[in-house]
Each structure stands twice: as C-alpha cells, then as structure tokens.
Amino acid sequence: MGVPAVEVTGVGRVFGRGRHEVVALRDVTFEVAQGQILGVLGSNGAGKTTLTKILATLLEPTTGTARVFGHDVRRELRAVRRLTGVVFGGDRGFYGALSGRDNLRYFAMLAGVGRRTIRAKVDDALAGVGLTDAARRPVETYSKGMRQRLHIALGLVAEPRLLLLDEPTVGLDPVEAERLRTSIAALRRTGVSILLTSHYLLDIERLADRVLVIAQGRVMVDTPATEFARSAGFAATVTVQGRGPLPARLDSYGMTVESVEDQGGVWTARLRVPDWGGEMFQQLSAALADADVLGVDVAPVRLEDVYALVMQRLAQDEPARTAQDEPAGAAGVDRR
Numbered sequence: 064m065g066v067p068a069v070e071v072t073g074v075g076r077v078f079g080r081g082r083h084e085v086v087a088l089r090d091v092t093f094e095v096a097q098g099q100i101l102g103v104l105g106s107n108g109a110g111k112t113t114l115t116k117i118l119a120t121l122l123e124p125t126t127g128t129a130r131v132f133g134h135d136v137r138r139e140l141r142a143v144r145r146l147t148g149v150v151f152g153g154d155r156g157f158y159g160a161l162s163g164r165d166n167l168r169y170f171a172m173l174a175g176v177g178r179r180t181i182r183a184k185v186d187d188a189l190a191g192v193g194l195t196d197a198a199r200r201p202v203e204t205y206s207k208g209m210r211q212r213l214h215i216a217l218g219l220v221a222e223p224r225l226l227l228l229d230e231p232t233v234g235l236d237p238v239e240a241e242r243l244r245t246s247i248a249a250l251r252r253t254g255v256s257i258l259l260t261s262h263y264l265l266d267i268e269r270l271a272d273r274v275l276v277i278a279q280g281r282v283m284v285d286t287p288a289t290e291f292a293r294s295a296g297f298a299a300t301v302t303v304q305g306r307g308p309l310p311a312r313l314d315s316y317g318m319t320v321e322s323v324e325d326q327g328g329v330w331t332a333r334l335r336v337p338d339w340g341g342e343m344f345q346q347l348s349a350a351l352a353d354a355d356v357l358g359v360d361v362a363p364v365r366l367e368d369v370y371a372l373v374m375q376r377l378a379q380d381e382p383a384r385t386a387q388d389e390p391a392g393a394a395g396v397d398r399r
C-alpha cells in the first residue's frame with residue numbers, strides 16, 4: 064500500500080491569543096490510505112475547514128505534523144502542492160468571462176499539465192463531469208452545481224494524487240448534488256485519494272470508505288464506513304400496527320421495543336432489530352403469530368440516524384471529559 068496519502072499526527076491549531084484564543088483543532092491524529100475516501104463529519108465550527116486548509120498548505124498547524132504522501136506540509140510546501148488539489152464549497156475561483164473549457168486549460172497549465180496532453184485531458188474531464196455541452200459557454204452563465212463540477216473536472220485534469228473536497232455539495236439542489244457525487248465517485252476510479260468534508264450524510268454514505276467525526280476540534284470517531292453504520296447498535300426499525308392484545312414476545316430475539324402507542328384500539332409498536340435477514344423475519348413472524356396485524360413497515364437504519372445517535376452519546380459524555388482525557392465515543396466504534 065506504501066506511504067499513506069495523508070498522515071496527520073497530533074495536530075493542533077490555535078487562532079488568536081489570550082481571551083480571544085480559539086482552539087480549532089486539538090491533538091488530531093488519523094490517516095488516509097492511498098486510494099481511500101475519508102469522509103469527515105462534524106457540526107459547524109468543529110474544525111473541518113481548518114484541517115483541510117492545513118493539508119492544502121494554506122494554514123500551518125500550531126503543533127504536530129501533517130504529511131501528504133510523506134511530505135511535510137510545513138517544510139515541503141511545493142511537493143505537497145504539486146500532489147494536492149483543493150475544492151472548497153461555493154463557487155470561487157474561476158474566470159466568469161472565460162468558457163469552462165478555457166478556464167480548465169488555463170488552470171491545468173498552471174498546475175503543470177503538459178501542453179501536448181492538455182486538450183485531450185480537458186475534453187475527457189469535461190465529459191467525465193457531464194459538461195461537454197456547456198464547455199464553450201462563459202462560466203458566469205453556469206449554475207452553482209455546474210461550477211462545482213468544473214472544479215471536479217479540474218481535479219481530473221491536474222491529476223492530483225490527493226484531492227481535498229471541503230463541502231463540495233453545499234448549496235446545490237438534490238439533482239446537482241447527486242451529479243457531483245457521481246463525478247466524485249468517477250474520480251475514485253482513477254485511484255486518487257480523497258478527503259471529503261461534508262454536513263450531508265448522503266455524501267458520506269455514497270462515497271466514504273472511512274468516517275472521521277470531529278467535534279470541538281477533536282477526533283471522536285475514526286472507523287470504516289461499514290462499521291460506522293453498525294455503531295448505531297441496530298440494523299433497522301420495524302413498525303408494526305395491530306388490533307387487540309399486544310403480542311407478549313416483542314422484546315425477544317434481540318429485538319428492542321422503542322415505543323408503543325395506542326390510538327382507538329389500534330396499537331403501533333416500533334421495534335429495533337439487530338439485523339434484517341431471513342431468520343429475523345421468521346422470528347418476528349413467530350412473535351406476531353397470534354396478533355391481529357394490520358401492517359408492517361421496515362426502515363433500515365440511515366447514516367443520519369447513526370450520526371445523530373453518536374452526537375447524542377458524545378453530548379451525554381461531554382461533562383465528564385477534560386482536555387486531557389481520551390476522546391469519548393459511541394459504544395462499539397473503533398477509535399485510534
């Protein structure tokens with residue numbers, strides 16, 4: 064696998080001094096393996112942009128070290144910049160009067176892409192993000208989503224080995240956001256490593272191999288995406304509606320009863336099930352055998368629910384923690 068694409072060790076970043084001091088990052092340690100997409104989650108002000116800027120060599124860490132493919136972001140600025148592409152949310156950075164194609168050519172040249180290959184690479188990249196038809200139009204006529212895709216195209220043309228995407232889907236409508244996700248997924252196939260920060264769980268769900276949760280500048284969770292979904296402790300919520308007596312065995316077979324409501328003789332029971340396979344289905348059927356069931360609905364756990372649960376657990380642990388403590392995390396979550 065070789066050297067990690069990103070290796071962050073004990074990074075801290077403080078802004079201001081004295082009364083105005085803000086600790087944006089504290090002792091942050093993690094890695095992005097080559098070819099991996101790391102999704103970074105965190106609420107407003109958690110430190111995500113600060114982290115991205117440090118890796119992009121736009122800010123220096125106050126403490127600790129950060130390396131990109133083994134190059135120190137403080138001492139080997141040029142090497143890091145050569146290997147890294149950055150896309151910040153919003154529509155900064157292009158020349159509005161120039162066409163999408165000319166913007167790409169210009170920035171690709173700045174990024175050191177060879178003259179002979181620029182034309183083909185630019186056209187491929189435009190096609191890759193679905194902008195071929197709009198390529199000749201001035202960028203000022205582009206929608207926000209199209210501009211974001213143009214940023215991703217630049218990521219493709221310049222062929223960085225690490226791409227930093229800071230909230231790339233912010234402000235986009237659902238259709239544009241989905242197009243952008245598809246473009247990012249296409250980038251992955253080129254083998255680029257990606258650090259992606261987002262408030263949108265869908266971005267993380269669709270793209271991330273690994274999930275990092277930052278709260279108040281600390282790493283709280285660092286886990287494979289598949290494990291993150293499991294850290295909720297249940298796989299699905301089953302809602303059963305019925306009439307007459309409530310079945311007695313609803314909390315057996317590892318099912319837990321989340322709530323039961325009764326309205327005019329019709330009860331609604333919400334159950335959490337540890338997995339949702341054939342066996343669970345049979346056990347639920349057995350538990351409901353004698354009941355007068357009106358309907359059953361199964362909703363697999365969503366990343367959104369998991370994130371909310373993790374944040375809830377962290378908030379509950381919060382008063383007990385001091386600056387020196389180990390990060391507190393959700394039960395069952397693998398932290399390093």
Ligand SMILES: Nc1ncnc2c1ncn2[C@@H]1O[C@H](COP(=O)(O)OP(=O)(O)OP(=O)(O)O)[C@@H](O)[C@H]1O
Binds near residue numbers: 078
């Ligand atoms: N240049 C700066 N000067 C002072 N404080 C700053 C500066 N940049 C960031 N901060 C503070 O550092 C903390 C982390 O900010 P950062 O922008 O990294 O968070 P974030 O997770 O990206 O938030 P958001 O999701 O809102 O973009 C915040 O408290 C912020 O106010």
